[in-house]
Amino acid sequence: MIISPGVRKLIAEYELWRGRAQVRQEEEVISVDEIVARVALFYEKLREIVDWRAEHLLRKTAIERILKRRLAIHKVSEDFAENFLAELVRGGHFPNKKISFAQVDEIQTVIEKYIFIAEHSRNRQKNGGRNSADWILSIAAVEIEEALSVPRRERALIELMTEDLEKNINLVARKRDLERPLAEGEKRLQIYVAVQKTLFKLDNFSIAYHILEKFYPDWETPSQETLAYVAENLDTLRENVEKIISHPYSERFYQLAEKYDTPYLILHDILSDDTDRFEQFVNDPPSLEGAIRHAYDKRHARLRRRIGRAAFYSILSIFITKILIALAIEVPVDRYLQSELNYVAIGLSVVVPAIVLFGLVATVRTSTQRNFERVMMEVVKIIQVRGSQEPHNIFPPRKRAGLGASTVYVFYLLSFIISFGALIWVLQKLEFSPFSMVIFLMFMSLVLFAGTKIRQQARELMVETTKEGFLYNVFDIFSLPMIQVGRWLSGQIGRYNVLVLVLNFLIEAPFQIFVEFLEQWRSFLREKKDEIH
Structure with a gap:
């Protein structure tokens, strides 16, 4: 059996994922107290019951919640990202002693980028600015998660399925249809959105982040001009992205993508388990x-x-x-x-x-x-x-x-x-x-x-x-x-979940202050014990 070029490209991405760089032993990493982490983890488990989310969205939801709470209470100082990531590690959302300080610096830069956009959008927009600022901070949570846990395999599989469906989908226009036919660029974008929804059940904020990457190829490290433009036009940008996600054609593409996502997921699992033996499987x-x-x-x-x-x-x-x-x-x-x-x-x-x-x-x-x-x-x-x-023929909605x-x-x-x-x-x-x-x-x-x-x-x-x-x-x-x-x-x-608001600011904020104090206190005790000779 001859493997297609697209699948060979996919295999290469999975091999890169398997050989991804690990944190070097001499590299300084975020380390939290294990006892304190158990206390924080217990709270996070209780929190999941009250504010339940789909399993694959739990970490992103926690990043968004903690980020917005900390931004509401603390100013963005030089150690903001370090304290923010330490809380995520204590809550069990990332493993202890695995996040390097190089990654801390990267996340600090990401947070500062989104804060710049949010703050400048508030200053320039009287109506809806706050909602758009909140929206862009939700997207910040997506970039933070992907920066700390790079979804190389997932992104490669999304691209493969998008390319496959794009070749096999025909848009059929009829005179009595109310919606205008899609242009080729719009068609690919709608397929791209549908594949993300079906393949890995990504939410609208994750999809919005990936659309922004398509709009602005330099989104990870944008120029000052790009940041200023996005901040000034944030309401319009948000409206355009949301129109793409909720396009009249979106349900048609979603239903088709949902029908064909399982084979791609199975291919994903086979490659994740044993990339090296994949060609052997194909020939037998x-x-x-x-x-x-x-x-x-x-x-x-x-x-x-x-x-x-x-x-x-x-x-x-x-x-x-x-x-x-x-x-x-x-x-x-x-x-x-x-x-x-x-x-x-x-x-x-x-x-x-x-x-x-x-x-x-x-x-x-x-x-x-x-x-x-x-x-x-x-x-x-x-x-x-x-x-x-x-x-596959897709007809405009009527x-x-x-x-x-x-x-x-x-x-x-x-x-x-x-x-x-x-x-x-x-x-x-x-x-x-x-x-x-x-x-x-x-x-x-x-x-x-x-x-x-x-x-x-x-x-x-x-x-x-x-x-x-x-x-x-x-x-x-x-x-x-x-x-x-x-x-x-x-x-x-x-x-308008009042219980969640109460948890965020009346319970969680003081609780996290207590947890941070407890960790500092245990660290102080260890230092004093080490001084005893």
Whole structure:
């Protein structure tokens, strides 16, 4: 089998990754006290429950949170990056004694770059400047993470899949379409965005950072002119980047990329495990099939564990939030309005959402033998001929109009009324108070949204199209309105999460001051012991 030039280029990048430079023994590194680190790590684990994120976003989220908190409290001094990185190491986000002071200097430069943009955008923009400044600091967290843990393999794989899809996608224009056809540059950019979303589940800030790198090739070490221009036009830049990410075509490209990402992930796993023997596998079909099977089974097992963790943390987060709301708001309000508590209602509002979420997760299919065979065939195609040769036509999105559109919207409105109306009727029979009904409906909507997202994640290895059963399709029709409400609520909670704000500034800030003092105190004690001869 002849390996394609694109895959050979990918192999070279993986070999560079395997031979990446390690920190030299004589190089000074950030070192934190192990005992103090355990205390900080315990807090971070608790924090993950309250402010739960997808596993691959945990570190970036922590970098962003800690960076913004420190910037709100401290000025950017010469040792800002050192203290900032020490906190990340204490929290278990990076290994101890692995970050060199050369990297500290690099991160200091990165932080100063983004601070310059944020501060100058605030000075020059009256409307929206603060939001754009906050946005650029979120992107700073992405660059910091990638500077400390360079995603060489991931970036190379993204480029390979983007090139493969670009060759096989045809944009078909029709006279009745409302959207204009995409130019070739826009097409590649949309494929690039879709591949990042599907292949490694990157969030919008990570994608925005990579788009900025495309816009400004010198983004890592920009000139003063580039920095000044970006700062002055930050609102416009942000708007342009967000338009690219949420383009009308984006969903079409995403659906196609999602269908073909699994073979690339399997290729990624094979190369990561054994780059040196890859050509041997390619020239021996049974060995290649065994390597694909091994990588597929490992990824499938990880997927099952990840889905289980996602369900557990979702249930735990919802349970804790529900208890806090019940104690702080629901119980006092019910006592004031009705002079008594409905303990059955409170219990059901905790148990029922958890059961629904468990049912949604437990019934999803994550793999089949036929799916594996299809994946194996697609992996061979990628190695041999740079991806699937099947052409894919993408049509511009159209807006619904006329009688058909009106009928669809009327039916959707009816399903909305039926789903919420039926639940309200049941809750009335169970003697829920009006306020408890509102809380229950909110939590059910959030649970259905979380469960739907987890089910979508559980299908990440599926290449073939699978049909859901009749009962699930009926459930899907009448649960969709609640899922949409849950999606909206999730966005609002993420934006105005009071509990997270309290944790950041009333609990986390003093706690980190205590942790830093504790580390300095233990360091002082060690020095005094060393002085004893």
